[in-house]
Amino acid sequence: MKRTVFRSRWLPYALVLPQLLVTLVFFFWPAGKSVYLSLFKSPPFGGRDVFVGAENFVQLLTTPEYYDSVINSFVFAVGVTALSVAAGLVVATLANQKVRGLVLYRTALLWPYGIAPAVAGIIFLFIFHPAYGVLPYFLSMVTSYEFNWLLKGWIAMCLVIVATAWTQLGYNIAFFLAGLQGIPDSVMEAASVDGAGPLRKFASIVVPLLSPVTFYLVVVNMVFAFFGAFGVIHAVTQGGPGGATEIMVFKLWKDGFIGLNLGSSAAQSVILMAVVIGLTMLQFRFAEKKVTY
Amino acid sequence: MRNAVTRWSAALTLVAALAGMPAEALARTDIHFWHAMTGQLGDAVETLVKQFNESQPDYEVKPLRKGTYAEALTSAIAAYRQKNPPHLVQVFDVGTQTMLLSGAVYPVFDLMRDQEVRIDWNDFIKPVTGYYMKDGKLYSMPFNSSTPILYYNKDAFKKAGLDPEKPPRTWKDVEATARKIIAAGEAKCGFSTGWPSWTMVENMHAWHDQPFATKRNGFDAVDGVELLINREFGVKHVGALAAWQKDNVYSYGGRQGTADPKFVNGDCAMYIQSSALIGGFTRSVKFDWGTAELPHWGAPYGRATSIIGGATLWVMKGKPAAEYKGVAQFLKYLAEPNQQMWWHVNTGYLAISTTAVKNLEQGYHFVRNPRQYTAFAQLTGLPPTLPVAMAGKKPAPVKPERTATVNSQGLRLGNFVQIRDVIEGELENVFAGKKTAQQGLDAAVAKSNALLKEFAAVNKP
Numbered sequence: 001m002k003r004t005v006f007r008s009r010w011l012p013y014a015l016v017l018p019q020l021l022v023t024l025v026f027f028f029w030p031a032g033k034s035v036y037l038s039l040f041k042s043p044p045f046g047g048r049d050v051f052v053g054a055e056n057f058v059q060l061l062t063t064p065e066y067y068d069s070v071i072n073s074f075v076f077a078v079g080v081t082a083l084s085v086a087a088g089l090v091v092a093t094l095a096n097q098k099v100r101g102l103v104l105y106r107t108a109l110l111w112p113y114g115i116a117p118a119v120a121g122i123i124f125l126f127i128f129h130p131a132y133g134v135l136p137y138f139l140s141m142v143t144s145y146e147f148n149w150l151l152k153g154w155i156a157m158c159l160v161i162v163a164t165a166w167t168q169l170g171y172n173i174a175f176f177l178a179g180l181q182g183i184p185d186s187v188m189e190a191a192s193v194d195g196a197g198p199l200r201k202f203a204s205i206v207v208p209l210l211s212p213v214t215f216y217l218v219v220v221n222m223v224f225a226f227f228g229a230f231g232v233i234h235a236v237t238q239g240g241p242g243g244a245t246e247i248m249v250f251k252l253w254k255d256g257f258i259g260l261n262l263g264s265s266a267a268q269s270v271i272l273m274a275v276v277i278g279l280t281m282l283q284f285r286f287a288e289k290k291v292t293y
Numbered sequence: 294m295r296n297a298v299t300r301w302s303a304a305l306t307l308v309a310a311l312a313g314m315p316a317e318a319l320a321r322t323d324i325h326f327w328h329a330m331t332g333q334l335g336d337a338v339e340t341l342v343k344q345f346n347e348s349q350p351d352y353e354v355k356p357l358r359k360g361t362y363a364e365a366l367t368s369a370i371a372a373y374r375q376k377n378p379p380h381l382v383q384v385f386d387v388g389t390q391t392m393l394l395s396g397a398v399y400p401v402f403d404l405m406r407d408q409e410v411r412i413d414w415n416d417f418i419k420p421v422t423g424y425y426m427k428d429g430k431l432y433s434m435p436f437n438s439s440t441p442i443l444y445y446n447k448d449a450f451k452k453a454g455l456d457p458e459k460p461p462r463t464w465k466d467v468e469a470t471a472r473k474i475i476a477a478g479e480a481k482c483g484f485s486t487g488w489p490s491w492t493m494v495e496n497m498h499a500w501h502d503q504p505f506a507t508k509r510n511g512f513d514a515v516d517g518v519e520l521l522i523n524r525e526f527g528v529k530h531v532g533a534l535a536a537w538q539k540d541n542v543y544s545y546g547g548r549q550g551t552a553d554p555k556f557v558n559g560d561c562a563m564y565i566q567s568s569a570l571i572g573g574f575t576r577s578v579k580f581d582w583g584t585a586e587l588p589h590w591g592a593p594y595g596r597a598t599s600i601i602g603g604a605t606l607w608v609m610k611g612k613p614a615a616e617y618k619g620v621a622q623f624l625k626y627l628a629e630p631n632q633q634m635w636w637h638v639n640t641g642y643l644a645i646s647t648t649a650v651k652n653l654e655q656g657y658h659f660v661r662n663p664r665q666y667t668a669f670a671q672l673t674g675l676p677p678t679l680p681v682a683m684a685g686k687k688p689a690p691v692k693p694e695r696t697a698t699v700n701s702q703g704l705r706l707g708n709f710v711q712i713r714d715v716i717e718g719e720l721e722n723v724f725a726g727k728k729t730a731q732q733g734l735d736a737a738v739a740k741s742n743a744l745l746k747e748f749a750a751v752n753k754p
Binding site: 041042043044045046047048050063065129130131132148150151152153238240241242243254255257258259260261 | 363364366367370373374391394395396397538545546547548551552553554555558560708710711714717718719721722724725727740743747750751752753
């Protein structure tokens with residue numbers, strides 16, 4: 001690597017300053033404020049903040065519902081990540097073949113990523129809603145089983161996982177396509193000469209060579225499922241039925257902005273932050289060893 | 294030199310123009326009003342405000358829609374913390390206790406007294422104002438109030454061989470009616486509900502004169518309030534709903550108004566939802582439909598009035614004293630019988646002054662719109678069908694069938710938004726068969742009591 005040497009002592013600092021400022025103002029300051037707020041109990045309109053130390057945390061960690069939301073978050077994040085990364089890889093591999101109208105297909109495949117999670121949620125709502133959705137109407141002709149996710153928690157969870165995975169699909173396809181195009185033709189041809197079939201080539205060449213991309217996508221999708229999927233949950237299930245799809249980020253929003261319990265909400269955001277930082281570090285520590293760059 | 298003169302005179306003209314132009318706008322004081330009414334209801338708010346602005350020269354009310362009820366409240370809180378609140382904010386019923394204890398509001402009763410605006414408080418309908426009174430004083434101005442009623446599909450009744458003018462009056466009737474209509478193939482489900490906690494738990498307790506919470510439903514104290522919904526009555530009612538859910542006599546359709554399509558599409562023959570939907574249903578429902586009072590379980594339970602839902606206008610502290618005169622005038626304008634009648638006729642929300650209701654009666658409003666009579670009857674204890682006196686034939690004294698009691702004056706609970714969420718979550722668990730009615734309601738009470746305790750600790754009055 002080439003080392004750049006600045007003549008002025010201050011120039012490098014001046015160059016990184018804007019980026020540092022953005023990080024400070026939009027990440028460290030709000031994060032610090034959350035930590036500060038999490039140590040207080042305060043009435044909604046303010047004015048009488050009472051310092052309570054770790055009480056907000058203790059309260060959360062001693063209520064079973066909070067653990068439900070943590071478990072829901074992990075189920076949701078693993079589901080979304082597995083589905084969107086696996087589907088993204090499959091679709092990208094298919095789209096990487098030489099077919100007529102390739103540009104059109106590729107463009108169309110990227111579209112879902114341009115849809116905001118909340119809008120995706122509304123689209124799914126119109127398709128799947130038990131009262132006015134299109135799909136339950138047709139399903140009711142085929143089977144008498146009621147896919148009523150207003151009451152059946154596991155169906156609601158599947159629904160929000162699929163909806164969220166769909167919004168992430170385009171993003172994953174884009175990265176996998178780029179990764180696939182980076183695999184040299186010569187390697188593939190050599191494998192063909194050695195008599196490897198398409199499946200063998202996929203398993204022995206494509207998957208290992210794509211591992212850096214896959215690793216990156218797993219981390220990004222995981223973080224998205226923990227934070228960014230809020231819009232889908234908010235639009236589709238509102239955390240219901242009976243809290244079955246209440247993931248951590250939704251619960252902290254609900255307790256803070258609907259319930260006006262700012263202290264607990266701040267404590268939840270601190271815990272969520274810690275969980276996601278911990279998770280990302282774990283991924284880098286263990287999974288990255290299996291990645292070949 | 295000449296250039297300089299031209300430039301100067303041009304600048305001066307500009308300054309004069311700028312100074313002169315907003316003269317008229319400056320003379321009027323802006324009154325900021327944040328609300329959460331959408332669609333047709335939002336248009337109705339704009340119309341009322343426009344009429345007020347045109348009726349006097351001094352004040353310009355500026356309405357601003359701030360999203361949902363919860364979002365409007367959160368925005369107002371954020372603005373108050375930034376020391377720049379709106380003059381008026383519309384807050385839903387469940388936010389009442391939070392507002393009362395916030396220390397951030399200027400009670401409407403005090404505002405009117407300070408501004409020497411005379412309002413005859415005795416003219417207001419008690420079940421509506423009672424919800425928002427403390428120590429005999431009205432704290433916020435009732436704006437949009439409604440109460441849950443039973444909607445039913447007259448066409449489905451007729452086709453199933455039932456009398457469309459005889460809606461079920463007891464829960465036993467509801468079940469029998471539902472089974473007949475389902476058996477006749479005229480509907481997939483008997484009935485559904487909107488706002489599950491409000492219609493099926495809160496109002497059912499009031500309607501049967503059962504306490505919802507201790508300390509007179511929270512009106513007497515903030516400390517030590519506990520829910521009472523896991524007692525015999527609550528368990529019986531929720532248990533019945535759960536049993537009916539199994540064979541479609543009842544069909545749960547989600548929270549808030551998400552079940553509306555079940556009735557509008559004709560899937561469910563009956564629907565319990567806010568009386569404020571009369572306007573919307575009049576436009577969107579294609580079949581013949583009617584309204585009836587809420588079903589009752591009969592003896593041994595008592596009979597009381599139903600309770601209201603909706604929102605009120607709260608005056609925020611922290612604005613210049615002179616501007617409150619305009620706020621008082623605007624609130625007085627909204628409370629006048631003419632505006633009340635207009636609001637009721639155009640939105641379906643209740644008129645809240647006795648004079649307005651009398652005027653509506655005399656104008657044969659209820660004779661022409663019998664659907665709009667049900668809610669008034671439920672809240673004031675009048676008979677469920679239009680009495681002869683109201684039909685204008687002969688003045689017969691109307692004897693109230695039920696009266697407002699301590700159990701039906703409303704609910705005043707802290708953290709009520711979360712409590713509703715907890716109750717509805719547990720109802721879902723019960724309807725899904727994950728818990729029995731007793732287990733679900735016990736869990737709801739335990740969680741709600743913790744929320745009430747937390748609220749009392751943070752909001753010491």
